Amino acid sequence: MRLRASSRSVAGAPSIEFEAVSFAYPDGTQALAGVSLRIEPGEVVAIVGQNGSGKSTLVRHLNGLLRPVSGRVLLDGADIRPVHVARLAARVGLAFQNPDRQLFAGRVSAEVEFGPCNLGIRGMELAERVRGALEDVGLAGMASANPYDLGYSRRKLLALASVLAMRTPVLVLDEPTTGQDARGVARVQDVVARAAAEGRTVIAVSHDMRFVAECCRRVVVMRAGRVALDGAPSAVFGEAAWPELRAAHLEPPLPAVAGARLGLGATATEAVFVAALNGPGGTRGRT
Amino acid sequence: MAIELSTVRYRYAGASVLALQSIDLRLEPGQVVGVVGANEAGKSTLCLVASGFAPRVVGGRLEGSAQIDGVETTALRPHELAQRCGLLFQNAATQLSTTTASVFEEVSFGPCNLGLPVPEVVERAWWALRAVGIEELAARDPARLSGGEGQLVALASVLALRPRYLILDEPTSELDPAGTRLVADALVRVVAETGAGILIVEHKTDVLERIADRVVVLERGAVALAGEAAPTLADPRLAELGVEPPARVRLERGVRASGVPWSDRLAEAVR
Numbered sequence: 308m309r310l311r312a313s314s315r316s317v318a319g320a321p322s323i324e325f326e327a328v329s330f331a332y333p334d335g336t337q338a339l340a341g342v343s344l345r346i347e348p349g350e351v352v353a354i355v356g357q358n359g360s361g362k363s364t365l366v367r368h369l370n371g372l373l374r375p376v377s378g379r380v381l382l383d384g385a386d387i388r389p390v391h392v393a394r395l396a397a398r399v400g401l402a403f404q405n406p407d408r409q410l411f412a413g414r415v416s417a418e419v420e421f422g423p424c425n426l427g428i429r430g431m432e433l434a435e436r437v438r439g440a441l442e443d444v445g446l447a448g449m450a451s452a453n454p455y456d457l458g459y460s461r462r463k464l465l466a467l468a469s470v471l472a473m474r475t476p477v478l479v480l481d482e483p484t485t486g487q488d489a490r491g492v493a494r495v496q497d498v499v500a501r502a503a504a505e506g507r508t509v510i511a512v513s514h515d516m517r518f519v520a521e522c523c524r525r526v527v528v529m530r531a532g533r534v535a536l537d538g539a540p541s542a543v544f545g546e547a548a549w550p551e552l553r554a555a556h557l558e559p560p561l562p563a564v565a566g567a568r569l570g571l572g573a574t575a576t577e578a579v580f581v582a583a584l585n586g587p588g589g590t591r592g593r594t
Numbered sequence: 595m596a597i598e599l600s601t602v603r604y605r606y607a608g609a610s611v612l613a614l615q616s617i618d619l620r621l622e623p624g625q626v627v628g629v630v631g632a633n634e635a636g637k638s639t640l641c642l643v644a645s646g647f648a649p650r651v652v653g654g655r656l657e658g659s660a661q662i663d664g665v666e667t668t669a670l671r672p673h674e675l676a677q678r679c680g681l682l683f684q685n686a687a688t689q690l691s692t693t694t695a696s697v698f699e700e701v702s703f704g705p706c707n708l709g710l711p712v713p714e715v716v717e718r719a720w721w722a723l724r725a726v727g728i729e730e731l732a733a734r735d736p737a738r739l740s741g742g743e744g745q746l747v748a749l750a751s752v753l754a755l756r757p758r759y760l761i762l763d764e765p766t767s768e769l770d771p772a773g774t775r776l777v778a779d780a781l782v783r784v785v786a787e788t789g790a791g792i793l794i795v796e797h798k799t800d801v802l803e804r805i806a807d808r809v810v811v812l813e814r815g816a817v818a819l820a821g822e823a824a825p826t827l828a829d830p831r832l833a834e835l836g837v838e839p840p841a842r843v844r845l846e847r848g849v850r851a852s853g854v855p856w857s858d859r860l861a862e863a864v865r
Contacts, residue, residue: 332738333738334734334735334738336734336738355770356770357770357772357773358740358741358742358743358746358768358769358770358773359739359740359742359743363740363741404741404768405685405687405741407685407687407688408687458633458634458638459638459684459685460633460634461633461634482741482768485767485768486633486684486764486767486797487633487797488631488632488633488635488797488836488837488838489632489833489836489837489838490632490633490836491633492838514742514768514769514770514771514774516771517841553772556770556771556772556773557770557771557772558771558772558775560841561841561842561845561864562841562845564863564864565845565860565863565864568862568863569859569860569863577844577845577848578848580845580848580849581848581849581851581852581854584849584852584854585852585853585854
């Protein structure tokens with residue numbers, strides 16, 4: 308994969324801080340119950356947890372779509388409560404879990420233009436952003452299609468492109484790999500790697516433990532509206548954390564399970580598992 | 595009795611290319627058939643055609659024969675199709691009726707429309723909620739569910755119809771690993787209890803490895819590979835067809851490629 312960090316200038320990413328954030332929906336559902344979390348600029352963080360554990364609710368606080376009932380959300384140390392959603396949109400791009408709640412335009416290109424246009428981008432710069440974003444998600448050449456003629460997987464990639472085109476310093480992806488085939492997942496992984504190389508902060512909500520283990524350097528496990536675990540994939544998917552992981556309705560990826568059974572230590576990814584097997588403690592030559 | 599597609603070709607209304615070309619497929623009651631393939635390979639279209647939803651409801655042009663229990667789907671009216679074959683859309687949120695105030699009412703909506711006596715509607719709704727493990731959501735507002743919860747409610751709503759055939763388009767896409775396991779177990783139980791035949795599109799090949807009898811791999815609207823689940827999911831051509839093999843298969847491949855022989859001990863460790 309070629310990383311084109313140099314051609315994509317992005318303003319410095321802010322630090323993000325959740326300070327004892329609680330949120331309840333109008334029907335009384337308590338979605339967040341005192342979340343405290345600090346994310347440094349340029350981190351690639353996965354948010355994982357059971358369905359209904361508050362993952363999507365948490366990330367919707369980042370661009371002001373939801374406001375905490377109590378507690379504060381800070382960008383670079385400043386409370387975002389008084390900041391208008393339109394201003395936050397320039398700093399935090401959020402790709403929805405369900406693309407059909409995000410897409411609205413009659414043309415793919417119009418869909419991708421909408422975000423940067425609202426940020427005041429025009430002319431060549433706008434055209435270049437649209438082209439680049441569509442290329443990044445593998446939809447180059449579909450600029451004039453109607454979004455609703457695309458299958459679900461492509462609509463999801465389009466929703467991602469329309470956020471990428473805003474070149475926000477913080478990128479929030481809600482379940483980016485669902486509905487994607489092997490190539491689609493690889494595209495999403497490339498997008499995350501490129502954003503990270505550009506110094507952007509990436510926050511991905513995901514149930515795809517393989518994607519999480521391979522792409523993210525930090526994993527935050529949510530359970531019943533709280534942070535239950537927080538650490539590197541090797542720690543969060545390590546044997547000691549399994550009881551907590553299972554209590555959060557998650558399962559460690561297979562390489563982690565197999566590595567533990569074979570006494571290879573923390574092998575969260577296939578590559579690490581195979582390397583460990585070939586290493587001094589591995590089974591090479593002994594089987 | 596079966597859903598039987600013979601040399602089916604299908605084109606959406608206004609589309610210039612065929613979405614399906616020459617598909618042969620058979621789904622019998624009590625059987626689980628998994629469908630995999632790259633994005634835009636025709637998986638969702640296959641679901642619409644196998645359930646009779648296309649062309650009967652969405653239009654388009656069907657050639658060849660698509661039969662449910664010996665009757666062409668084009669000869670059945672929508673409510674007749676619905677009684678024979680339950681269809682779960684890929685985007686579960688678009689499936690919910692948006693007219694009900696609680697999850698319980700949402701799940702009762704289908705059986706109610708079948709004109710069943712109230713006690714049976716209630717019995718079926720609870721059965722379906724239990725089957726997918728969401729009894730505690732019964733009183734919640736369907737419009738205020740998380741993505742995964744909504745998907746489970748949509749699945750329960752289809753199960754409550756107790757159709758002979760279930761066509762499920764990525765029923766676990768937004769579920770956590772435990773929810774995915776729960777749905778997989780629930781489908782196995784539904785087959786055992788009701789004898790339903792299930793056609794399931796699923797990117798998570800680990801799920802198909804556990805529950806499917808047969809697997810069909812689509813490529814550009816045609817069947818590229820088909821056969822018993824285990825050997826088909828271990829077929830080396832799978833990756834070229836844009837399909838991620840199950841984790842176990844990938845790990846074994848990675849180990850062998852590194853020069854370490856695959857032993858019983860390793861096979862045991864990935865079980």
